[in-house]
Amino acid sequence: MQLSLIARFTADLAALWPEDSREGSLGLAVSGGGDSLALLLLAHAALPGRIAVASVDHGLRPEAAGEVALVERIAGERGIPFTALTVKLATGNLQARAREARYSALADWAKKTRLGAVATAHHADDQAETLLMRLNRGSGLPGLAGVRARSVIGDGEMPLLRPLLAWRKAELASVVADEGMVAAQDPSNANPDFDRARLRARLAETDWVDPAQLAVSAAHLAEGWQALEWYAELDWHEMVMRDDTAPGALGYTYCANVPRVIGIETILRIIGALGGYATRAEAGRVWDRLWQGKNASIGGVLAQAGVEKVERVGVMMRVWHFRPEPPRSAAN
Known part of the structure; x- marks a missing residue:
């Protein structure tokens, strides 16, 4: 792998998770898709011996078991600790329930194995899609801030990091291809029944929208929301009185x-x-x-x-x- 890519990833991760504050290894959520495999490869190169991998089977597709096995094989070939996680989904919005169950399982895994943080492979194209979808729904500032580069999961103590938000999907695909790997393909990513898949298809037909710049705008909105949260905290302490x-x-x-x-x-x-x-x-x-x-x-x-x-x-x-x-x- 190119040293420039490793250095770039190292810097992006350090901005979210400073080296002097790290306690424990970095856990990676890896589905077997191209984005998360790129995350695995970059993290393994940047943090050799200091990562662990988990793959979640949501029980929604028969192919999922094979994808988990693919991730297990790739991690094993590199001596990376691997854990397979299985979740059961509550009723309701399928994608929302899957996301909730996935993060809950990842938080439990990270806590049990004493990891210092968990990272996912959300990238600039994901962020652009999220921003456009929420603009179309009339979301407020918290929603327009998009996917946060750093948040928490579980009981609010486990950091959740997204160090690839400045990376394009095509860049991550190149990382995987250069290693001679073939990533798993989730058909739901192209299923027009889902809003995100329809939007993704339309964006692919458009040459004047720059997903990287949309992701930058989302980051600016996130900074603005952080400032408002700080002001709201001040308002609570100074202008609200217990009665x-x-x-x-x-x-x-x-x-x-x-x-x-x-x-x-x-x-x-x-x-x-x-x-x-x-x-x-x-x-x-x-x-x-x-x-x-x-x-x-x-x-x-x-x-x-x-x-x-x-x-x-x-x-x-x-x-x-x-x-x-x-x-x-x-x-x-």
Whole structure:
């Protein structure tokens, strides 16, 4: 393998997982497809003796067992520890359930084998497809930020890394071809029943869309979202006060004086602290009602609008009170 490719991968990985903070080997999620095989080859060259591989069989296709066996053979030839994982899917959206089950299994594997992080082979073309799909659905900023370069899985302690987000799919295919390998082909990647497959086919027909630049835009959006999350954390600590004045009912008082996108995050956090649940869209509708001076109910929480003088700043402000909804009386 070219030294320039190894150096590039090493730098991309270090940006997400600094060497001085690493504890344990790097786990790789490898399906047998070209992208993940390239990840295996690059990581093996950059971190010899410090990687482990897992392959997940979702039980959806008869070919999956053979693909897992392919990955096991390739890992074994290189002396890389390998684990086969089998998952059962819950009912619902097939791709979403498969993703949830896969990450849960990977997190359990990484924890049991004491890995330092897990990496997947998401690349620039994946990121471009994700951004365009979410733009088409009217997603908010969290969705438009796309696939994160670094996140967590499992109980929130295992880092999930995507060091190939700046790499094109064709580059990864070349890495595999140069090693004389033939990657497995998942027919669902070209199945027009899936939105992503239809979009991928249309992008292949277009020469003016640059997936690499779309991926860069998604990275910029992710940075913007990170800044908003930081501001929302500040808003929670500085403008939300615990309220124990009502008998037997914990509540929160929120002095709302931020842009709507920040306030939505704070409302979500208040609802969660009171044992409720809401989507961002629902929290946005609550913000709109409260801003208009109307009360709202969401996720088992009552929100009361008001305007009060806030002593700490000495001015009148919108002050909203949140409490759990009282239990409903049984029908006679």
